[in-house]
Amino acid sequence: xxxxxxxxxxxxxxxxxxxxxxxxxxxxxxxxxxxxxxxxxxxxxxxxxxxxxxxxxxxxxxxxxxxxxxxxxxxxxxxxxxxxxxxxxxxxxxxxxxxxxxxxxxxxxxxxxxxxxxxxxxxxxxxxxxxxxxxxxxxxxxxxxxxxxxxxxxxxxxxxxxxxxxxxxxxxxxxxxxxxxxxxxxxxxxxxxxxxxxxxxxxxxxxxxxxxxxxxxxxxxxxxxxxxxxxxxxxxxxxxxxxxxxxxxxxxxxxxxxxxxxxxxxxx
Amino acid sequence: xxxxxxxxxxxxxxxxxxxxxxxxxxxxxxxxxxxxxxxxxxxxxxxxxxxxxxxxxxxxxxxxxxxxxxxxxxxxxxxxxxxxxxxxxxxxxxxxxxxxxxxxxxxxxxxxxxxxxxxxxxxxxxxxxxxxxxxxxxxxxxxxxxxxxxxxxxxxxxxxxxxxxxxxxxxxxxxxxxxxxxxxxxxxxxxxxxxxxxxxxxxxxxxxxxxxxxxxxxxxxxxxxxxxxxxxxxxxxxxxxxxxxxxxxxxxxxxxxx
Numbered sequence: 001x002x003x004x005x006x007x008x009x010x011x012x013x014x015x016x017x018x019x020x021x022x023x024x025x026x027x028x029x030x031x032x033x034x035x036x037x038x039x040x041x042x043x044x045x046x047x048x049x050x051x052x053x054x055x056x057x058x059x060x061x062x063x064x065x066x067x068x069x070x071x072x073x074x075x076x077x078x079x080x081x082x083x084x085x086x087x088x089x090x091x092x093x094x095x096x097x098x099x100x101x102x103x104x105x106x107x108x109x110x111x112x113x114x115x116x117x118x119x120x121x122x123x124x125x126x127x128x129x130x131x132x133x134x135x136x137x138x139x140x141x142x143x144x145x146x147x148x149x150x151x152x153x154x155x156x157x158x159x160x161x162x163x164x165x166x167x168x169x170x171x172x173x174x175x176x177x178x179x180x181x182x183x184x185x186x187x188x189x190x191x192x193x194x195x196x197x198x199x200x201x202x203x204x205x206x207x208x209x210x211x212x213x214x215x216x217x218x219x220x221x222x223x224x225x226x227x228x229x230x231x232x233x234x235x236x237x238x239x240x241x242x243x244x245x246x247x248x249x250x251x252x253x254x255x256x257x258x259x260x261x262x263x264x265x266x267x268x
Numbered sequence: 269x270x271x272x273x274x275x276x277x278x279x280x281x282x283x284x285x286x287x288x289x290x291x292x293x294x295x296x297x298x299x300x301x302x303x304x305x306x307x308x309x310x311x312x313x314x315x316x317x318x319x320x321x322x323x324x325x326x327x328x329x330x331x332x333x334x335x336x337x338x339x340x341x342x343x344x345x346x347x348x349x350x351x352x353x354x355x356x357x358x359x360x361x362x363x364x365x366x367x368x369x370x371x372x373x374x375x376x377x378x379x380x381x382x383x384x385x386x387x388x389x390x391x392x393x394x395x396x397x398x399x400x401x402x403x404x405x406x407x408x409x410x411x412x413x414x415x416x417x418x419x420x421x422x423x424x425x426x427x428x429x430x431x432x433x434x435x436x437x438x439x440x441x442x443x444x445x446x447x448x449x450x451x452x453x454x455x456x457x458x459x460x461x462x463x464x465x466x467x468x469x470x471x472x473x474x475x476x477x478x479x480x481x482x483x484x485x486x487x488x489x490x491x492x493x494x495x496x497x498x499x500x501x502x503x504x505x506x507x508x509x510x511x512x513x514x515x516x517x518x519x520x521x522x523x524x525x526x
Contacts, residue, residue, distance in 0.1 A: 007394060008392075012389055012390075015385055015386050019375055092368065092373070093368075093372060093390060094350070096348060097348070097368070098348055098349040263352075264350075265345055265351050266284055
């Protein structure tokens with residue numbers, strides 16, 4: 001019985017995930033390229049503004065600095081913004097069928113996660129293009145670093161918990177407050193500027209906002225992503241902060257969903 | 269109460285809180301917070317169902333009739349397990365399959381085949397199970413080559429046929445049918461009724477909510493009449509339908525005690 005349930009969850013995840021992918025690419029000519037093009041376009045815009053016009057100083061070439069933070073951030077923000085509709089967009093199903101609804105959120109977050117993972121080669125290409133050698137003694141062949149084998153899955157797991165928890169929260173609350181959607185887009189945008197994606201955290205630290213790395217889990221996580229990609233290292237304290245927040249956010253989001261789920265069919 | 273009941277509603281009452289915050293949004297809620305809290309306390313909840321007790325035996329085909337807003341869909345929702353009773357108990361045994369509204373659970377960019385898997389799995393089937401029955405599902409839907417084309421090019425009748433075809437091949441223990449057979453041409457409706465007769469012969473339990481009294485009279489062996497959330501009649505189709513028709517003809521003439 002237990003394995004039957006597990007294999008059902010697997011089937012459910014696969015079918016929802018393949019729906020996401022097929023519907024996203026089926027009628028688009030560029031297909032997979034779109035998923036790379038989107039973050040790259042954002043990167044190009046930010047590059048133009050913050051490297052050429054504003055001239056933010058970074059230790060590494062700005063495009064490299066930018067995409068190592070922007071790509072993981074895009075996964076987070078895409079999932080959270082889309083989560084408004086994970087339940088609301090499936091209202092007829094929710095009204096009639098008893099199935100584990102959290103999988104609607106799960107498959108959405110998972111799909112954005114996969115898009116992020118398949119964009120990692122682009123980061124490698126940028127590193128090669130800039131002949132980026134992170135530290136003395138490193139050769140170009142050291143990157144992608146062997147450390148990525150554990151760092152990337154670890155950071156993916158931490159970010160997944162944060163994203164899934166928040167997406168469950170937003171998807172659930174949006175059923176009860178239908179204008180949350182506008183608020184989410186605004187808040188994620190605000191959150192973006194409070195996270196050192198387009199600027200180095202040192203810049204915030206100079207102005208006395210260094211504590212932000214410990215108060216904003218996405219800030220500590222983005223710094224971790226960047227150091228993992230560019231140096232093959234992780235700062236233990238920041239990782240601990242991000243992981244701690246991740247567990248709390250995930251549990252809170254899941255708990256909220258669990259306690260309100262029985263009312264979904266009444267209010268959709 | 270019989271022992272072989274596959275569905276059992278015991279003194280089920282369901283009320284909804286009306287004027288919920290769902291429609292006003294965060295802004296409205298925060299701006300008018302005191303009023304909402306007051307209204308919330310004062311408000312009498314809307315009773316969709318009041319003290320309904322009902323047994324459905326394995327192999328029954330129960331028709332549920334009644335005016336709009338009499339609680340038919342709420343009953344169905346409680347049986348499907350998507351609604352939770354405010355008081356009382358709902359007990360069901362076996363796999364329940366609701367027949368969905370036109371196109372619900374379908375994605376219009378996906379092909380018929382892809383939608384069969386999507387819909388089938390959402391309704392509780394495993395992938396392997398669907399693969400085994402795929403040929404039957406496709407054949408029953410009568411969609412031919414359209415099955416490989418995206419659902420957005422289907423007519424509404426074709427969408428309905430595909431949905432019905434998936435649902436009936438799930439081999440549920442309980443099939444919930446909520447006025448969905450109105451779509452589809454005569455030929456398909458005939459096929460559906462034939463399939464329902466076949467289910468009845470197989471001993472699959474069916475709950476049939478409909479305004480089509482002829483269909484209810486023809487298929488069901490028991491009929492429940494709901495009025496304003498109360499179960500007012502339960503029994504032989506001819507009798508209950510007759511009572512309902514009298515109610516319809518004489519809307520103010522409530523029976524004493526209801």
